[in-house]
Amino acid sequence: MAGAKLDYDRILVTGAAGYLGKLVRGSLRGRVPHVRLTDIAPMAPAVGGEELYPCDLADAAGITRALEGVDAVVHLGASLNVDNWQQTLSINIAGTYNVFDAARRAGARRVVYASSHHAVGMYPTSQQIGIDVPMRPDSLYGLSKCFGEDLARYCWDKFGLEAVCLRIGSAKPAAVERREYATWLSEPDFERLLLASLSAPSVGFSVVYGMSDNGEVWWDNAGAAHLGFQPFDKAVPPAGGIPAAPDYPLQGGKRAAHGMLEGDARLGAKR
């Protein structure tokens, strides 16, 4: 998507080696003079104005250095491993704290934070929810995203660090599972969401659902209209129609299964 420059000098991208991180690299190319990329995993060589900065999110001093001279952050780095509390704690919670804390100390203007629909995954699929419903995490992973959103609100209220929390649905090349016909976020729509979040003139603390213009709608982005995010893609069912199963009753799908507590197989087995 060729397009307008962004009004930032240097953007830091965490999780730059990951699926969405690679998309962000492509989206930012040519739009800002400097892009600093960080991850614990190997990253493709830097091109253009890119700079590689390998770092563990749990390393507070390293993340402080990563934020030097940065005026916006796209914070994607996370553990998606739902059954490991220690990883959730050190990467998603402490790591996210390190990023926001270093960002506000460095005088950054805005953080675009990859939250998740798993922050509200215990809502039933029969209920359409807006951006202002109470959070209902469906897993330790979802709980860590609630922490990130609350941290973002705190940093806006207390320090004036702007944040857009993206409650991403299912970002992947195409919808496959039944539930993804509601939750799917196409790659071009992810880019639209990213660029809207970075370029909207004034966002304060904002929450927005990351979904394409799908036929089935669980989430209402009316409260995030100020971001100007307009998805254009739609999950197209295969010739045989949307798969009937698995048909989970809760928006978080299998992560929201009753009695499942990550890391505690015994509890799951008892219920």
Ligand SMILES: NC(=O)c1ccc[n+]([C@@H]2O[C@H](COP(=O)([O-])OP(=O)(O)OC[C@H]3O[C@@H](n4cnc5c(N)ncnc54)[C@H](O)[C@@H]3O)[C@@H](O)[C@H]2O)c1
């Ligand atoms: N892809 C989706 O459908 C989806 C949905 C909801 C939310 N999200 C969120 O979006 C973000 C990006 O997701 P993704 O699909 O690209 O995942 P991904 O697993 O491909 O990328 C995550 C990146 O974080 C890095 N990382 C993990 N531990 C780290 C550490 N200790 N220090 C530094 N980096 C570390 C990984 O190496 C990886 O490159 C995540 O925060 C995820 O929770 C994604």
